[in-house]
Amino acid sequence: MTPIDPADAVPDGLLEAFRAYERALMTDDIDAMDSLFAAGPETLRGDRGGLLVGHEAIAAFRRGRGGAPARTLGDLHVQVVDADTALIMVVTLAASGGRGLQTQLWRRIDGTWQVTAAQVGPPPQTFDPTVWRVVGDPLVAGAESGPLAGEGIAVKDVFAVAGHQVGAGVPAYLAGSPLAETSAAAVGLLLAAGASVRGIARTDQFAYSIAGTNEHYGAPVNPVVTGAVPGGSTSGSATAVSLGAAKIGLGTDTAGSIRVPASYQGLWGLRTTHGSVPTDGLLALAPDFDTVGLLTRDSELLRRAAAVLVPSATAGCGGLVMDPAVIARASADVAAAVAAAVDGLGTRNTVDLGDLEKAYEAFRVHQAFQAWQVHGEWITSHPGALKGAAAGRFEIAAAVTVEQDAAARQVLAGARSRWDEALGDGVLVLPSAASAPPLLTDPPEAVDRVRAATLTLTCVAGITGRPAVSVPGLTVEGGPVGLCLVGPRGSDLALLDRAAALAATRP
Structure with a gap:
């Protein structure tokens, strides 16, 4: 860490407080970090997962995070606003590779330096393992034309995708899973309609949950509510659609695994009529309830995709x-x-x-x-x-x-x-x-x-x-x-x- 500013330009005690926070962060000392963030409802912390408002929300996030990734610090810059206010920007060097940037606004409150606002910018992430198991550009190309041409699909990791394994959210199951020779029927229908598989998305373990958390891989972010569960078990597909990484989320709904993530992330979600979509190539959970489903950001695309999966769904609706x-x-x-x-x-x-x-x-x-x-x-x-x-x-x-x-x-x-x-x-x-x-x-x-x-x-x-x-x-x-x-x-x-x-x- 190399401060750029002359030492006499930095208010007394500021860099010591900054270094104390960094030590607490790397040792996951929750109490020390909490004490160095200003109390009250106006303290802010933002990262790519969203904005946390208030000391209580920030402290709760830290308690549930389980520690921050290891890193060292590069160049540090201080802009002094006044004797009791300063902005610190520091380059962060992740142990896993890449450069990030952290910005903190510090204020001297009752003689103690504390952070009142922070923006955490980690190194660019080209692949989020909490959302995806494998991705491609595309992973599997669809037909050149069709009603879904140009649309990308996030496929829940319980559907067979030709040339890939089914992992079902369980590392040991993935390790013993063979490469699929053909894609699941639902995947095949969407590919034939012109959509392409963007990637295979995470799911809860054997899809037996509606929360969207996976103790092996972590929880995909909920882009709509900072720090909230994404909804499961079609969690990865839902987050991929919510983030815009895919246009269509292909999943299953046994007890709500399409409807709940749709609700939690403000998406459109369809659970199809039980038995209306062939389940060939789909890893079951409870066959008497398992149903193929779809997630999108708008109703028009959901209607087009549904027409591909259930073209014979011609019954009408009453009041x-x-x-x-x-x-x-x-x-x-x-x-x-x-x-x-x-x-x-x-x-x-x-x-x-x-x-x-x-x-x-x-x-x-x-x-x-x-x-x-x-x-x-x-x-x-x-x-x-x-x-x-x-x-x-x-x-x-x-x-x-x-x-x-x-x-x-x-x-x-x-x-x-x-x-x-x-x-x-x-x-x-x-x-x-x-x-x-x-x-x-x-x-x-x-x-x-x-x-x-x-x-x-x-x-x-x-x-x-x-x-x-x-x-x-x-x-x-x-x-x-x-x-x-x-x-x-x-x-x-x-x-x-x-x-x-x-x-x-x-x-």
Whole structure:
């Protein structure tokens, strides 16, 4: 570190405070870093992940980060504003390579130098391993012409892509996975329509999550809400679309893995009618619920891509329906936002879906049972391969008995029959998720509560096999919330048309 300014031009104690912060950063001394950032709600910290406002938000980010990458310092420049204010800009040299730039505004507060604003510019990153497993330019080229010509796809790492492995978010599984000879059916349809595969995107471990965090690879950034989970398990594809690195995200939705990241990142998301898109070349989680889905930034592209995957989805949609008790299962702010949006959508009927909690519990049991049937043998033979929450879910899944699953399937059949009768050809309106996106630093028990509440909402489409569209546009204090429309089976395209029309007319 070589200060450019003459020593007598730098206020007393400033460089010592700066060096103390750098030592704390490299040793992950959270308390020391917190003490060197000004207290209060106006302190700022920005990086490529977004802007954090207030000392509390910055401190929470540090606690959840798990340490900063190793680095040394290059040239340092100081611009003195006055005796108690100075700007420091320093070149950072990452141990892994590359040059970054850090800017800090320091103020002397009650005799102590503290940072009041900081901008962290790490070395340029040409490949983000939390978002992508492998990328290309393109990775696989599509047909020269077609309705999706020129569009790039981020493919969730559960679909086979010719010449590549399926990793499913688990390093040990990737290590033993063979190269795919042909692409999955859904990938092939999009390629034939002119789209190209931009890359294979990260997913949660075996896609058994709706958070989007992966203990092996980290969590893709949520570009809309700084420090929040991206939503999973189609997390990498969602973030790639949100960042503009791909135009189309190809994923799956078993229990909400398209709708939740769409809600958390303000995207359009479609869960197709169960069984309408061939699942050849798709690594299953729970086949009775697994469904191919799409994510985009706008409704027009989503409609074009959906027409490629489900051209035979010709059923129509009836009027809008809602169940106030279902909407009330979301957090109070989300329920209020959705209720206000529904009030502006015109005439709708009210339905009673009954005991949603019982249906969700049956959904959870049958999903777990099937997940263990699909992956249990591999997991048993690879102890320690899974980490964190996913490992815990599979441990629970291993304990589900045949008798418990049979009872759950009976409950599911009853719920499906009742809901089909109640909904008919109507379009059910409900939240895409029970809350704004949780923060990565939220306590696990709080995240679990949000997860359970969200799955109680998303299981309606899962149990009935109906298509569902997450429409962006609602916002609560913590971030975006999707408005979900669930239509009759086979109404995917008509449902998208209805969703686009509603979005265009909604205040």
